[in-house]
Amino acid sequence: MNDIEISQAAKEDPITDVAAGLGLSADQIEPYGAVKAKIKLPVKGDIKHSKLILVTSINPTPAGEGKSTVTVGLGDALKRQGKKVAIALREPSLGPVMGMKGGATGGGYAQVVPMEDINLHFTGDMHALTEAHDTLAALIDNHIQQGNELNIDPRQVIWKRVLDINDRELRQTVIGLGGRTSGVPRQDGFDITVASELMAILCLSKNLADLKTRINRIVIGYTYDKKPVTVADLKVGGAITLLLKDAIKPNLVQTLEHTPAIIHGGPFANIAHGCNSVLATQTALKLADYVVTEAGFGADLGGEKFMDIKTPVLGKTPDAVVIVATVRALKYNGGVNKKDLETENLDALATGSANLKRHVESMQRYGVPVVVAVNRFNSDTDAEIKQLLAYIKNDLQVPAFDTTVWANGGGGALDLADAVVNATNQSSTFKPLYQPDDDLVTKMTTIVQKIYGGKDVVLESKAKRQLRRFAKYGWDKLPVCMAKTQYSLSDNAKSLGAPTDFTIHVREFVPKLGAGFIVAMTGNVLTMPGLPKHPAALDMDIDADGKITGLF
Template identity: 90%
Template structure:
């Protein structure tokens, strides 16, 4: 059976039973039907000695490599070992669901359910974020139309609109056409919802009050005198916040093995900070002894951003890091074409394994115990698995495990779970990558050299001009969120393996003061993806009985 058929054949436990596992009473949740719920805030309790496990990965192939599947399987395995565990994941975006990558609920027998609901509209969080974001856009243009008391320069409005689907035709737009009653004409554009600053703010807010204060700090553009204009200046922070009053509450669902899963927030890791919400992770830590969470894409993106952007807000550092690797992705990094990844190729596997080495080294840099989970695909040969496990043991010196969670659920990661428990008992001395008072260029250089393995950072003219503005306004010491291709350690998607001596090119900065960081757009990365020639949507259907097919 494929993923959706496995999900549809499963019998879900009532969400009240899942809540009960975590010690949540019926009046602490808001059911969305029988098998989904919102968790009411605040959730009482302290993190205490609860263990935090971060799951990250190597650079993927364009098809993805099952990091969420391993995260779910590891959580199920810990539960099988008698541990009180909660999984914390991101919410899927319709962009990749309808496009190329597919959903984000795991796969095979290591899934969160109901997968159709989670991958489609779930509890409406994505829609609330989209509407809140675009409400702010409408209020900005209305302010300009109705006299422009704040002296906003229409040419310097930086707040784009958003939609939660890949739509390249909306990257650059012109609005306000149609005469005096239709607004002031200006250039605009759309980002995908998961790249929105509101998404980042939602995922980094500690409560409703913090959410509103962060929204106040959003810079929407500049005046004719080149001074920043914020949401506080527009006096609409309350209106935007109230549209997110339910979206800020974490969502509770379950795995196929009835392990509690908290799914909340969904920023992409290549163009945003790539981590589920602080509230979701804190809730998992408060209610369980082991919280298993993930950082999107590879350790160079979601892993680094978890450590340097999320951890300071969370107030808790990981007790262990699991790096997911696959034979197919390493062969891809070793030069094998995507269409030939199912053919045994030990030489390519050896050549591409340097990519895993770089990611293991970068995570060890933080002073946290690191393990490797080899996510086995059905086309992997025993010779390939044996070679990779030997390389990890002999060359990298970290524990490695052949995991079969897609086929066997939690039973395919029991050895990994045992090692993770042991690793979380080890002393760790977390060392941040950079100091808070380092300037932006210093922070980016440390990321490039210590995480990517590169040499330097080069700012293009626009980025240099912006940096001068940031210094003027005191923004140059904020954390940096690198927007970079997920397929390479460099900013060139075709530069695979573990390149060295390369330069990261920053073409533009985006100040996100509400989120509390500066986004650095590198290479040709886009904040509005496009659909592939054969989008996944072409394979999807629903029959008269409401049964969905083709959703993965």
């Protein structure tokens, strides 16, 4: 059976039973039907006693490497071993669901359910974020139309509109056409919802009051004399916050093996910070003894951002890191064409394994124990698996395990679970990658050298001008969120493996003061992706009885 058929055959527990297993009473949740719910806030408890396990990966192929599948399978394995465990994941975006990469609910027998609901509209969080973001955009343009009391320069409005689907036609737009009653004409554009600063804010807020404070700090543009204009200046922070009053509550579902899963927030890791919400992770830590969470794409993106952006807000550092690797992605990084990835190639596997080495070393720099999970695909040969495991254990000297969670659920990760529990019991001292008082260039250079393995950072002319302006505003020492291709350690998607002596080119910065960081746009990374030639939507259908097919 495929993913959706496995999901549709599942027998789910009532969500009240799942909540009770975590110690939540019926009046502490808001059910959305029988098998999903929102968790009412606040949830009382201490996050320090629990073990936090971060799952990240190597640089993936375009189809992804099953990081969510391993996260779910590891959580189920820990539950099979009698541990009180919760999984904390991000919400899927309709962009990859309708595009190429797929959803974010795992796969095979290591899934969160109901898979169709989660991958489509779920509890409406994505729509709420989209509406809140675009409401702010409408209020900005209305302010300019209605006399522009704040003296906003329409050419320097940096708050774009958003849509939660890949739509390349909307990357660059012109708005306000149609005469004086239709607004002030200006150039604009759309980002995908998961790149919205509101998404980042939702995922970093500690409570509703913090959410409103952060929203008020958002910089939406500049005046004619180059002074920043914030949401607080527009006096609409309350209105935007109330549109997110339900979206801020974490969502509770379950895996096929009835392990509780808290799914909330969905920023992409290549153009945003790539981690589920602080509230979801904190809630899981308060309710369970072991929490398995993930960060998007490779350790160079989501992994680094979890450590340097999320951890300081979360108030707890990971007790262990699991790096997901696949034979096919390592062969891809070793130079094999995508169409040949199912053919055995031990030489390419050996060459591409340098990519895994780089990621293991980058995570070890934080002083946290590392374990590698080799996510087995049907096309992997025994010789390839044997060679890869030997390399990891002998050359990298970290524990490594062949996991088969897609086919076997939690039973395919029992050895991995043992190793992870052992890793969380090791003594470790978390070491930040950079110091808070370092300037932006120092922070970026440190990331490039210590995480990517590169040489330097080069700022293009626009970025240089922005950096001078940011220093005047006092923004030059904020954390940095690197927007970079997920396919390479460099900013060139075609530079695979473990390149060295490269430079990262920053073309511009985007201030996100509500989120609390500056985004550095590198290479040609886009904040509004496009659909592939054969989008997944072409294979989806629904019959007269409401049965969905083709959704993975």
